[in-house]
Amino acid sequence: MSGIRVVLADDQTLVRAAFAMLVESAADMDVVGQAGTGREAVEVARGARADVVVMDVRMPELDGIEATRLLAADEDLAGVKVLVLTTYDTDEYVVEALRAGASGFLVKDTRPAELLDAIRIVAAGEALLSPGPTARLIARVLRAPEVPAPSTGDALGQLSERERQVLALVARGLNNTEIAEALGLSPLTAKTHVSRIMGKLAARDRAQLVIVAYESGLVAPAG
Numbered sequence: 719m720s721g722i723r724v725v726l727a728d729d730q731t732l733v734r735a736a737f738a739m740l741v742e743s744a745a746d747m748d749v750v751g752q753a754g755t756g757r758e759a760v761e762v763a764r765g766a767r768a769d770v771v772v773m774d775v776r777m778p779e780l781d782g783i784e785a786t787r788l789l790a791a792d793e794d795l796a797g798v799k800v801l802v803l804t805t806y807d808t809d810e811y812v813v814e815a816l817r818a819g820a821s822g823f824l825v826k827d828t829r830p831a832e833l834l835d836a837i838r839i840v841a842a843g844e845a846l847l848s849p850g851p852t853a854r855l856i857a858r859v860l861r862a863p864e865v866p867a868p869s870t871g872d873a874l875g876q877l878s879e880r881e882r883q884v885l886a887l888v889a890r891g892l893n894n895t896e897i898a899e900a901l902g903l904s905p906l907t908a909k910t911h912v913s914r915i916m917g918k919l920a921a922r923d924r925a926q927l928v929i930v931a932y933e934s935g936l937v938a939p940a941g
Contacts (some may be wrong), residue, residue, distance in 0.1 A: 722747040727759035728774040729884040756780030790819025799840040815926045889931035
């Protein structure tokens with residue numbers, strides 16, 4: 719097998735079976751394991767040397783957030799990307815999943831083609847952060863009274879003005895090409911800026927940059 723190696727983690731057998739059929743229908747990816755609990759997801763991802771874990775949030779033994787955190791903390795699994803599946807009534811968990819190291823999220827009732835595209839995007843090292851849903855989601859959660867006060871404001875002091883502009887656009891869900899067009903840069907320059915920002919802020923990927931941008935106040939919650 720030479721395609722994207724995918725592990726499916728969901729406590730509902732029928733859901734896993736449906737996703738497995740869909741993933742196997744794609745010529746560029748293979749299902750290399752399935753898990754019904756978060757703990758199994760970590761073990762299967764490690765044993766199967768997965769590229770992407772499609773992770774449900776609510777699972778027994780160990781939920782998807784904790785499983786994501788374990789995967790992100792394991793140096794031997796540094797190449798494993800996590801794509802979180804959620805529903806709109808569990809929005810508060812998505813921010814925690816992104817903090818834990820997930821590379822993006824999808825709503826469970828997404829169209830089949832979108833799930834396959836999402837796996838490809840995450841496997842390629844990009845974050846799946848569509849502008850509308852992501853901005854609304856994070857804005858709503860960070861606005862909530864129970865969310866702790868932001869502690870990342872000082873982090874922006876490390877960034878140049880241009881890097882702040884780039885970070886703001888990343889938080890809006892733009893990819894490197896779109897950032898380049900918005901700022902009159904080459905795509906390579908935009909990519910370089912994003913890489914430097916990630917280094918300065920010790921962010922694992924673009925998803926964590928979004929969290930920093932909102933928590934620091936660089937990007938104001940909409941509405």
